[in-house]
Amino acid sequence: MVARLKRKLLHLLEQRKQRILLSPLYDPDIGNVDVRSHLHEAMNWLKRAQDVGSDRGVSYGVFFGQDFDLSYPETTGYICQTFVEQAQLTSNSDLLNRAIAMGDWEIDILLPEGAVMGGRVNTQPSPAIFNTGMVLLGWSALIQLTDEERFKQAAWRASEWLVAMQETNGSWICGNSKFSNPESTLYNVKAAWGLCAAGLALGEERFIQAALRNAGYCLKRQMSNGWFPDCCLTDRRAPLLHTLAYAMQGLVGIGKVTGREDLIDGARRLADSLLKIMHHDGFIAGRLRSDLSPAVKWCCLTGSAQTSIIWSELFLITCQEKYREAALRVNRYLMTRHDIRNPDFRLRGGLSGSYPVWGEYGRLSILNWATKFLVDALALELRISA
Numbered sequence: 001m002v003a004r005l006k007r008k009l010l011h012l013l014e015q016r017k018q019r020i021l022l023s024p025l026y027d028p029d030i031g032n033v034d035v036r037s038h039l040h041e042a043m044n045w046l047k048r049a050q051d052v053g054s055d056r057g058v059s060y061g062v063f064f065g066q067d068f069d070l071s072y073p074e075t076t077g078y079i080c081q082t083f084v085e086q087a088q089l090t091s092n093s094d095l096l097n098r099a100i101a102m103g104d105w106e107i108d109i110l111l112p113e114g115a116v117m118g119g120r121v122n123t124q125p126s127p128a129i130f131n132t133g134m135v136l137l138g139w140s141a142l143i144q145l146t147d148e149e150r151f152k153q154a155a156w157r158a159s160e161w162l163v164a165m166q167e168t169n170g171s172w173i174c175g176n177s178k179f180s181n182p183e184s185t186l187y188n189v190k191a192a193w194g195l196c197a198a199g200l201a202l203g204e205e206r207f208i209q210a211a212l213r214n215a216g217y218c219l220k221r222q223m224s225n226g227w228f229p230d231c232c233l234t235d236r237r238a239p240l241l242h243t244l245a246y247a248m249q250g251l252v253g254i255g256k257v258t259g260r261e262d263l264i265d266g267a268r269r270l271a272d273s274l275l276k277i278m279h280h281d282g283f284i285a286g287r288l289r290s291d292l293s294p295a296v297k298w299c300c301l302t303g304s305a306q307t308s309i310i311w312s313e314l315f316l317i318t319c320q321e322k323y324r325e326a327a328l329r330v331n332r333y334l335m336t337r338h339d340i341r342n343p344d345f346r347l348r349g350g351l352s353g354s355y356p357v358w359g360e361y362g363r364l365s366i367l368n369w370a371t372k373f374l375v376d377a378l379a380l381e382l383r384i385s386a
Contacts, residue, residue: 045349080138114161118177128177133191170213189250226270238295241303282333298359
């Protein structure tokens with residue numbers, strides 16, 4: 001008991017020391033809310049995160065004061081989707097070439113059974129349902145744009161594996177990442193969106209129907225206020241806004257392409273509840289209990305960026321001004337906490353997982369997926385403000 005308490009105390013002291021020494025390294029300019037500047041710097045950070053390694057994946061991120069981490073297959077998959085979208089919007093061939101390189105790297109490391117590995121790229125990989133769905137989003141975007149056979153073959157193998165692993169009720173219990181709780185993966189509906197996207201790109205109805213089964217399972221578990229139980233990697237009773245937002249993104253993504261308004265309505269239930277609890281400055285607590293009360297005092301910037309994306313999507317679907325206003329407000333919050341003037345190019349333009357930066361999620365770290373979602377949120381702001 002004494003030894004355990006001593007270890008805990010030493011850990012807390014070390015965290016306190018890191019907070020004091022490292023948090024000042026990230027220095028946002030709270031007066032700069034120019035959308036194009038923040039979008040430009042975030043894209044530049046993502047490009048650097050791809051260029052630093054020996055492969056063509058995108059680095060997991062940067063712990064303050066350290067170098068770029070190894071490439072991360074899961075998030076490289078949906079960063080690929082963002083690069084395809086930005087390439088189309090800007091007619092930038094470099095972005096498309098980068099996306100193709102990401103897609104080819106994902107093919108190179110695809111596991112024999114057709115799954116994408118969990119965690120950072122490693123020599124002892126294990127399959128992961130969610131990660132496979134995220135890479136399918138990237139491959140599907142590449143298929144739609146390039147029609148290349150190698151991306152079709154990879155997407156087919158990955159989709160077949162996801163279908164084979166699915167339970168009859170539409171859920172995925174087996175095949176989840178070893179870094180997750182297999183009984184708390186309702187956010188897998190975003191992986192179902194990847195499967196649905198692949199079904200559309202490949203013209204395979206089985207994949208679309210499997211995705212719809214998972215979306216239906218997700219809706220059955222949802223509470224009346226929109227909250228999702230069992231929807232977090234670590235705390236099923238107070239899930240991260242990040243994983244709750246994954247569920248919303250999956251439902252909207254599948255609902256839009258299949259014409260299933262009930263799926264969009266499911267995401268809208270939670271989006272409307274989040275509208276009510278967001279502070280006037282755009283703050284949303286990083287973990288939420290089942291009554292949507294805050295479980296923490298810090299903000300999950302990652303989840304806030306995802307929620308902005310959902311509100312913008314709902315504005316485009318419904319034309320209701322409340323969603324546009326909410327997206328703009330949370331984007332202001334994000335931009336005033338996004339460092340785009342840092343002389344350290346490992347930090348400049350990347351988005352931290354939490355704010356304050358010593359918050360629990362992605363503590364004292366730049367995360368590639370947080371930065372990707374910021375890009376998507378700001379790109380949508382330009383669209384809904386045009």
